[in-house]
Amino acid sequence: MTAISIRSATLDDAAAICAIYNPYVATTTISFEEDAVTGSDMAQRIADVGKAGLPWLVAECEGRLLGYAYATRWRVRPAYRTSVESSVYLDGDAAGRGVGTLLYRALLDALRGLDVHMVIGGIAQPNPASVALHEKLGFRKVAHFSEVGRKFGGWVDVGYWELRLA
Template sequence: MSELFIREATPDDAAAICAIYNPYIEYTTISFEEKPVAVSEMAERIAHTQAQGLPWLVAEAGGDMLGYAYATRWRVRPAYRHAVESSIYMRQATVGQGVGKLLYRELIRRLAVLGLHTVIGGVAQPNPASDGLHRALGFKQVAQFEQVGRKFGRWLDVAYWQLPLTRDLAEASCN
């Protein structure tokens, strides 16, 4: 693989992000969305996240996008302003190669630099790869809500993972 490069997303990345994300919608229960996202809608999502001062990152190698990760506000009420929810999606062919771990680690580092207090990851179950990623990065599973989503005729559970953000994370490198 070429050298990995992690950078902020731009609206021009929307098509490549849709190419990664839409198969998760169409063929898996990993995303609870049910209809593919249009490129224009994805560009709006990127802009909205970044307008809130939150990162939306992409990982590239050799000019190809391998995955993306971003954070959104956990809840709208003011007292929740120090908590965010993270999302990460990788091109299927890159899952298990360590790229997602590097990308997610950089997202966490940037969230810590912003002075946020905690990051929460929701994982549709079963998803051993995502559960393992969260565990490897120091998240602790704090909840599992049963049968909160329904897709492809199945009831689905969601596990919630939480990571407190510290100064050490803010100072950590991506290595």
């Protein structure tokens, strides 16, 4: 495989990010969104993450995006300011090739350079690949909420994993 590079996302990446994300929206319970995200909406999300001083990274190979990872504030109250929620999504062709690990490690390294103490990953269940990725990187499961989402006519559980950075 040709070398994969990790870089900060730009607003110009919005359409390619939508192409990765929207199949999850349309066909899985991994995302709790129910409608496809537009390029302009995704560009606004990228901008908002940047304005919050947090990283949004993309993995790229030969000019093609293979996946992305970003962090958002865990909650809005000031006392939560050192906790973030992380997300990572891969193009279907990139799954199982180490791209998720590469991206997530880069995100965690970027967060270590900020005033971030705790990273929280919420994972719709079941999702053994995402659980394995989080646990491989040192996250530990701390919560499980039953039937907190409803999509495609069924109830969806969500588990939460945490990783203390400092």
